[in-house]
Amino acid sequence: MKYAAITERLADTGGAKWAIHQRCREMKAQGADIIELTIGEPDQPPDPQLFEVCHQSMLAGRTGYSSGRGEPELLEAIAARYMRRRPDVDADNVMCFPGTQTALFATMMGLTGPGDGVLVGDPFYATYEGVIRASGAHRESVPLRPENGFRLTAGDLEAAITPQSRVLLLNSPHNPTGAVLTAEEIASIGAVCQKHDLWIVADEVYEELVFDGDFASPFDSPDLADRVIAVSSISKSHAAPGFRSGWAVGPHEFCERLLPLSETMLFGNQPFIADMTAFALNSDLPTSARMRQSYKHRASLFADRLEKLEGMTAYRPQAGMFIILDVSGTGLGGEDFAWRLLQAGVAVMPGSSFGDNAGKLVRLSLTVPDESVVEACDRIARFVEGL
Known part of the structure; x- marks a missing residue:
């Protein structure tokens, strides 16, 4: 039987990237x-009020x-959120979707087609390959x-642009590295995108999880208003990933098309989830603040311990819920390190799941209790010392 070309394009972008996670769950x-x-x-x-x-x-x-x-109530709540950042925004700038992933998929389908190039920083979030292809x-x-x-630089971006380039998929705060772009860096990147007439799709799902300093976005610049689409959700900000409630905010014409x-x-999304999301966005809930404090502390726990191990380099994140390690000094690549570490009782993601530039890295989640972080560090130390 024959299948559509999209099934071939996406054939190697799915579950294989999460093989260690799946094996961990089985074990x-x-x-x-x-x-x-x-x-x-x-x-x-999530906050009990959301339930x-x-x-x-x-x-x-x-x-x-x-x-x-x-x-309508959710459209107005999202518009009000972004109006605080750019006064020209209204509900006609907003599209609701079941989560950031769906918003990214629809946005890329609306902006690109066969032969178009999508520029993306490498390492990148694992599902980006699929939404691009x-x-x-x-x-x-x-x-x-x-x-x-x-952090993405304007110079590296310009050097990567080809005649096929159509979109920059920008992720700040960044997964998997936790890097956060400054306003000055974003201004330089925006100038490159203007020069080459590129769309900017800004994945800002970790906006509320910046540990220190300010969050900056290309969406906030009036000069870029005709080319920026911001996508986000309540999955990370309100600890509600299973509710699948996200959005895309962009030019009026983009939304109409x-x-x-x-x-x-x-x-x-479902009306009852939309009502909950509108309440979440209109309320001052403590969820994000608690997560910021926890994840920053756990990142320090991991880094303080693991960077002392021979052959390991820890990169302290500025935001988000992950920390990455360069394990190449142990003599192993990220993939081998992760699979062997699984047998030692710790499951981490290999950098190969996050692009060509991440083969010597592994990513660790910060979403376990402090005592589990300490025990994980003990197990990783024993594993590394035994290599």
Whole structure:
């Protein structure tokens, strides 16, 4: 039987990247004692008020079909959030989606097609390859260098641009490295994108998890308003990944053109989840602040201990829920290191899941209790010392 070309384009972008995580879950189900540091799933629950709002909304009958663009109250709540950053924003700049992943997929399908190039910093989040390839576009890697703190530079971006380049997929705060771009760096990157007439798709899902200093975004610049689409969700900011509630915010014309695609895929998110999301965005909840404090502390616990091990380099994150290690000094690449460490009772993600430029890295999640971080460090130390 014949299948569509998209199935071939995405054939090697799925579960293989998460093989260690899947194997970890299988081993744990069989009784193995493994500390799981693979995925970025917040270890604290959403604020109880979100459950109550969701529950009351369902009881009130908010279980029918949604608007294709998004529920009006949620559109207004998202618009108000971004209006504080750029006063020209209104609800017509907003599209609602089930999570950031769906927003990225729809956005890339709306901006790119076969033969187009999408520039992305390498290392990059594991699912970016799929959302780029889905439309027939291809990835154009821009190196994120350790000596630059893994922050994208305007010079490296310009050097990577080709005649096929159409979009810059920008992630700050960055997964997997935790790097955060400054306003000055973003201004320089924006100037390059203006010069070469590139769209900027800004994945800002970790916006609320910057440990110190300010968050900066190309969305905030009026000069870039016609070319920037910001995507985000409540998955990380409100510790609610399973609710699948996200959005894209961009120019009016972008939203109008994307609406038929969105309506073909889905009709917004569920009304009761939309009500909960609007409440979350309109409320001053302590969830993000608690996570910021916890993740910054755990990153220091990991770095303080592991950077003392021979052959290991720890890169302290500026934001997010991960820390990365360069393990090449141990004589192993990231893939071998991660698989062998799994047998020692710690599951981490190999850098090879995050691009061509990350083969000597591993990524550790900060979403386990402090005592598990300490025990993981003990197990990693024993493993490294035994190599």
